[in-house]
Amino acid sequence: MSIDDTRTGAAPAPTGPLSRVDYSERIPNNVNLAGDRRLQRALEGWQPKFLEWWKQLGPALPTKDVYLRTAIAVGRDGWAHFAHVPMDEYRWGIFLAERDPDRKVNFGKHKGEPAWQEVPGEHRADLMRLIVIQGDTEPASVEQQRVLGHTAPSIYDLRNLFQVNVEEGRHLWAMVYLLHAYFGREGREEAEQLLKRNSGDLDAPRILGAFNEATTDWLQFFMFTYFTDRDGKYQLGTLKESAFDPLARTCEFMLKEEAHHMFVGTTGVQRTLERTAELMKEHDTADILPHGGIPLDIIQKYLNFQFSVSMDLFGSEQSTNAGNYYTSGLKGRWMETRRKDDHVLLDATRELRYVEDGQIKTKTVPMLSALNLDLRDEYVADCANGVRRWNQALEDAGLSERLYLPHEGFNRKVGVYAGHHVTPQGEVVDEDAWNARAAEWLPTPEDREKVASLMIPEYEYGKFAGWIAPPKTGINDQPVEFDYVHLADEGLL
Amino acid sequence: MERALTVTFATSPDRYRHWTLHVDGAVATVTLRVDEHGGLVPGYELKMNSYDLGVDIELYDIVQRLRFEHPEVKAVVLTGGLERMFCAGANIRMLAQSTHAWKVNFCKFTNETRNGIEDATEHSGQTWIAALNGTAAGGGYELALACDQIVLVDDGSSAVSLPEVPLLGVLPGTGGLTRVVDKRHVRKDRADLFATKAEGFRGRTAVEWGLVDAAVPRHSFDDEVARRAGEAVAASTRPSDAKGVVLTPLERKDEADAITYPYLSARIDRANRLVEITVSGPADAPPADPAAQGAEYWPLAVTRALDDLILHLRTNELELGIWVLRAVGDPERVLAYDAQLREQAGDWFVNEVRHYYKRTLKRLDVTSRSLIAVIDPGTAFAGLLAELALAADRQYMLEGVYEDRDADAAPATLLLTPSNDGDYPMGNGLSRLESRFWGNDGDLAAVRARLGEPLDAAAAQELGLVTLALDDIDFEEELRIVLEERASLSPDALTGMEANHRFAGPETLETKIFGRLTAWQNWIFIRPNASGPDGALRRYGTGRKGDYDVERV
Incomplete structure (x- = not known):
């Protein structure tokens, strides 16, 4: 990779304290890989399998190179280094946030003790499980999104897709590092399984349901990066609090990259809406499909779907495991250290909504048993912010229509609402009523076909497909029409 | 709960x-x-x-x-x-x-x-x-x-x-x-x-x-x-063309202190914490085609009732610590069924009945109640029903008759058949006779020599088949004292003692499960590390793991 390219743009020179990345090694890292021969050999053994997986299930559209952000250090600015890179030469590395030698466990029964630098035997199985589940989601989304390049609405969006993909790949690396470094042979076996399970594979599906759903089109991709990656953000946020310091530091660094994925989702939906609003105004109709835009009701249905399957990712509202993880110090709450309570929660309670006799009721439950719900509530509040922002675009266009988040019980397969039917407005209905109206709330195959009919690739620099508005600015202060991606066959065009 | x-x-x-x-x-x-x-x-x-x-x-x-x-x-x-x-x-x-x-x-x-x-x-x-x-x-x-x-x-x-x-x-x-x-x-x-x-x-x-x-x-x-x-x-050796036997709903009558089935009754004596269980022999000779008789077939009807009663008493009547077992009826008719079950063992249905009876006896073997068999005039403890007596912890037999009550009755006899020597093995793989005489081959051989022969109280005692044979002057008083004494002992100690005595001889998968595994489990269940306020089992679901007392016991 050339780092003196004049077009590397405005990435600032690293200023804060940073760990130098060992680029002389095959696997860039700030964990002194060179000093650990056993670990190095293990990871080097895994790397070819990872590359094989990337070639088979990574992005399907052939490219020469892509303007990508690469982490070269973890200091204040060094993690965002931009350059054109052939994707299979992308340097998936291992970076942990800087270690705080005085870090303490901040919650649970070990509160106040020094953070763990090694895995305690007592928590080995649980920690490994948490890392495997997190790790399983990272490559899953790459697999789900692999064909999207063929229908990219612009070179700019294509670049963003690939950036998301390589970073999911790096996050997989991060989890694999932990498995290899701290969990011995079993960890290595689990690391291999992460590549053997594949999204939507009948024989070896990914662990969590939402990661086996096909990503059919770019609207869904944006919804996915908004809602489902946001679940990832919140999960990472809880692991960032872990008493197991290497996990905490890994996740802290991953969260920085995750912000980009959120950005892709937020702006992707927003730009889609802007174009939709524009066409609605222009033609004075909601039925803008004939005019090349995605109708608002279909956007709402996509939102409903992705929000509800992402809600399922938080698991059951009442969870013994979540409580155990908390008490044991493995997984904290969102913004744990900013919370004003005892961080032990033995006596704390909260309200839980559930369905009984066809009605949504509330009961008080021990807080420790409801930590999944605690996290999910934080997530929902965050999601609501995004929806407000999107609605601003509708308001700015002078339209009265608005998007909304469906009720938390809508279309749920996991937890207290599973087995019940709840409308987006929060009304409990019977199966017949649900079946009669489900097509109003969730994307039908016809809706997906309609959206797919608009998904025509636009590979000309600076041009955008008709269903989406251009962004206000480009990436890393480059112009919107920048050559973010060089396609493999562009010489033939 | x-x-x-x-x-x-x-x-x-x-x-x-x-x-x-x-x-x-x-x-x-x-x-x-x-x-x-x-x-x-x-x-x-x-x-x-x-x-x-x-x-x-x-x-x-x-x-x-x-x-x-x-x-x-x-x-x-x-x-x-x-x-x-x-x-x-x-x-x-x-x-x-x-x-x-x-x-x-x-x-x-x-x-x-x-x-x-x-x-x-x-x-x-x-x-x-x-x-x-x-x-x-x-x-x-x-x-x-x-x-x-x-x-x-x-x-x-x-x-x-x-x-x-x-x-x-x-x-x-x-x-x-x-x-x-x-x-x-x-x-x-x-x-x-x-x-x-x-x-x-x-x-x-x-x-x-x-x-x-x-x-x-x-x-x-x-x-x-x-x-x-x-x-x-x-x-598989199961027939393809046979017609199944429907397990029709059990006829069971529940009263305050009595449960009655067609061939079985239980009379509950709460004051003495015991239940008197009486099995009745068949009313008729065995049918030519047992399967045709279906759920009415006497051995199946008895077994189903016994199975249901054992489960009921075990689960719902925890304080009835002593089960007094009796069998009444015509031993000859019992023996006719006993023979049929052996002769037609190759028939799929008869095979099923045999194994069901075997399993039900095993259920009795692992039941944590004191089992006392009473063998007195009118008894039908013969062949397969005699297994119930042998399954009991003790056997009390009346020598002669109750002179004051029914002086003309025939004195009780005990009659053993191959049913007692291998047809219905226990969980340890042995017959109840083999278990009883474990390590005493001479005694076992002596009993085997007299299979099929009605044994009066003296002979039964001589052969070691009963705990005590007494005449009617002592019998009822002795039995009363035995039952009262039993009721005064620690139920836990009795459970452990009985379970140890019942399974003489070798270990099998089953005896290990009911002995070794279950006993350890039951010990662990009551230990603070599982069920104390900080135990893992009690804490499950609270979001906290168990805090263990680390002392090895």
């Missing part, structure tokens, strides 16, 4: 809430899909295909009906109706809120049902195959272990596991530890790894270690299960 309800063991397919039974020719498919809200008592939800006693009562009913009502079924596929979770085992919240007695009864019953599944495979030509379409954890895997073969879906996620030790601080007490090493021959160090690794093992490793027989990808899963079922069908 307060025992607020009386548990009923009778059910039928139209009432199942948790299982479906689908019969397709020679292959039956039994599918577990637990109704989360169908718990037997309030206070827990049966998530993830976890089970409680109610779920297991239905399974027991299925096992029984498959054997009697479906002679054509030669292979049984046991599978789950949820995605990615076959069965999560016994519901932990249920266990955590249950009394010790409830847990113990629950485990005993589930153990018996799993033994019954193995019995069907071994003796009935009805091979059970576990088709694990998702993870089988704890009791879920133990259920699979009771099957002849285990096929696990190989999807990179589904595992078999015994997480009780690491997660709950108790044992996989439904045969898990025992079957892993004794039945599946998993090496002890691997068994140790397996039982301490909460998430268990998947695909290839599970096969390599012998935890399952095959791990196959989802796309070929059904084919593999069908192939194995087909092989089992081909190897």
